[in-house]
């Protein structure tokens with residue numbers, strides 16, 4: 323059992339609108355397998371062991387939290403790990419990429435593929451080719467979402483969280499929100515903040531979620547996955563200054579920006595209690611700051 327604390331934060335807007343906002347600090351689970359990636363890997367690691375697998379193979383992009391988490395968890399649990407990475411050009415720059423060099427330091431072997439080839443990641447022909455290259459392995463899907471992952475995420479909410487009216491979480495592949503949906507109390511509503519553009523997420527969630535106590539708030543993706551602007555960076559830096567809680571720019575920063583904006587616009591009644599799940603992802607800040615520097619944008623304070 324890991325013990326995760328809930329931390330109440332007092333933003334001016336919360337005081338003004340009398341809305342209580344509490345952060346579930348899943349980001350403190352571990353600096354690299356933080357938050358939901360720990361939850362999502364837990365039962366996959368057990369399953370891999372039960373199946374007698376020697377290695378884990380998974381997929382991800384250049385700054386993937388899931389790649390970093392899988393590499394670490396594989397090493398900790400005595401598995402070999404293979405990362406199929408989107409973008410052939412990255413092969414030349416592993417040393418300069420904080421996420422990939424971390425994963426490599428955990429012993430992960432990489433297989434770099436073009437964006438076109440990466441799209442076939444779920445095709446059996448592609449998987450068979452990988453098996454020919456690397457031998458047999460336990461396959462963890464991109465972002466880690468499968469039935470085992472959802473089961474792990476059903477353990478995020480604890481009995482004492484029953485006091486909250488809303489549970490907020492960011493959504494990438496939909497595994498984490500599905501776990502929350504399945505384990506929430508009768509009176510609770512789950513708000514998902516997609517980190518990417520598009521309507522397909524609803525169908526992904528419906529594959530795993532067993533109830534209709536949820537909605538997606540699609541207004542705060544900032545143009546798409548990993549897209550950010552100065553307003554978001556300023557928000558993340560201000561948030562850290564006022565609360566001492568770091569947010570990542572791809573997921574949790576967008577969710578908290580969205581929640582603060584919704585509170586400001588009276589989307590919640592006074593005396594509403596909101597629990598926002600901090601899903602971690604802080605390892606991605608270093609890579610984002612490299613890109614911000616190139617674009618001459620302000621950096622995220624660390």
Ligand SMILES: *Cc1c(COP(=O)(O)O)cnc(C)c1O
Pocket residue numbers: 357358359387388465467492493494495496497498499570573574601602603604
């Ligand atoms: C991966 C990730 C998510 C998205 O989780 P899904 O289960 O894919 O929806 C949210 N927040 C952080 C920090 C993540 O790394």
